Amino acid sequence: MKYHGWFKPQHDLEYARRALKAGLDGFEIIGGQSHYDPVEFKRYRENIKRIQEELPASFTLHAPITDINLGSINRRIRQASIDDVKAALEFALEIGASAVAVHASPGILAMPGGRWSQDTESPAVQDELIHQEQLLLEALRELAGFAPEIPICLENLVYPHELYRSPREMRELLEKVGCPNVQATLDVGHAVVSGWDPVRFVHDNFETIRHVHLHDNHGFVDEHLPLGQGTIDYLHVIKALQQHGYEGVITFEFYPESPERFADYLRQFS
Template sequence: MIGIVKAQVQVNAPFSMLWERYLPLFLEQGLNPEIGLDASSLDCFSQRDFAKVADMFHKAGLSITLHAPFQDLVPGALDAKILAASRSRLQDAFDQLDIFQARSIVCHIGYESRHYQGLEDRWLDHSIGTWAPLADQAARQGTLLTLENVYETEPQLIKELLTRLRGVKVGFCLDVGHLQAFGGGDFQGWLETLGPLVGQLHLHDNHGVNDDHLALGAGIVPFPGILAYFTNARQRPIITLEPHHENSLQPSLTYLAAHWPW
């Protein structure tokens, strides 16, 4: 069963870590990568480097998803210069889509209520201006753009954003660890509001305080109920494991195999 699960999930790793250490492990173990294109990777590696790694995964018959840069970025910024810088850095990642031929590319939504209280409509307008052209670019490459929660504490504004983006191909990436640690852990409410829009799941565990990225089952995230929702809804989102420690991967695969809903 672990082999079946392994063939159907992605495993997150920054490009730099694949290049320097983990590429042989991924290829030997047949792990589908979610490759993090952070700012450092985009600045330090060439398109030839990206193409070399992508070609190795493609020849091994493995699927690729991507994670766009997110640190310091504000995709719905009200400051025009900050917004332009955020869009430029995201564009750096999207310009690699033709190389990686990724199933999806994940981006952080970047909304925090304490910064934008009373300014939600302006934030939405600027966010749509960021995501709509990127979603179109991704769709032309056969890649789904999914927008991920981090510090968002309620799902309604995310639903409004995705509703306004309905004319382009965009899904929601539900990061269950972020929802548990930062969003209050109301999985039932979030799934009732956003469940049909979920195109991807980021799975990792914590105890509801810090974003620990523990192995599945090592914290309090209610994975069986989350997976049961998608089984009952007959949805098959892309599933990504996000182990931040090498020894967290195997326990996560074992746990997921025991609860695999499909």
């Protein structure tokens, strides 16, 4: 198992050095060019390049998520979403990331497509849902073909308006996509907020899990707290992953009080 932490635009090289010294193996990069001010993004890329050149770090990358719906039934939004994720995949290739975390289809369609509309009998809404999933599958296959060398790891999502939250939904989605480089990111915090036991997730879906996001919460809000500050039994999750011989990356998706704190978590896991 390898451990990564966030490296975001607000972090500097000194932070990276200290995190690696505390035992991290590398960093998860936030690949959302359209979210950043161009000057900020340029500096961010330069920092990442320096890490590549000067420090012994591996990378994973998080594709942009906010307002992205790869299955949007709005053609222009869908295209913009695909373009945004493609830009992230190019960035991942450039930095040699071993996995890219992607949110499949949250979103607004999720508005009529989430739990609420599953409660409604409206055939029109059901048609829309099926339509969105078809579009999503096409989009994911397009992305998989665009970067066949990168594992695209779809993340289990969080809130009731989102699709793809349960172990079964995730398994079925991946089966339908049917591309070898489209796999899963297990997000431990999301699993808990959406009411699924992350340990179950590991046991039921292990063969698809190529990437893990680890952070804490109190079971209701996706708080992204440092481990131990919420109520998640994260040690059991780690143990389950160890039992299965997980060899991928676990990304700590929270801001530690200081990069040195990573050493404490790593000690707990060994």
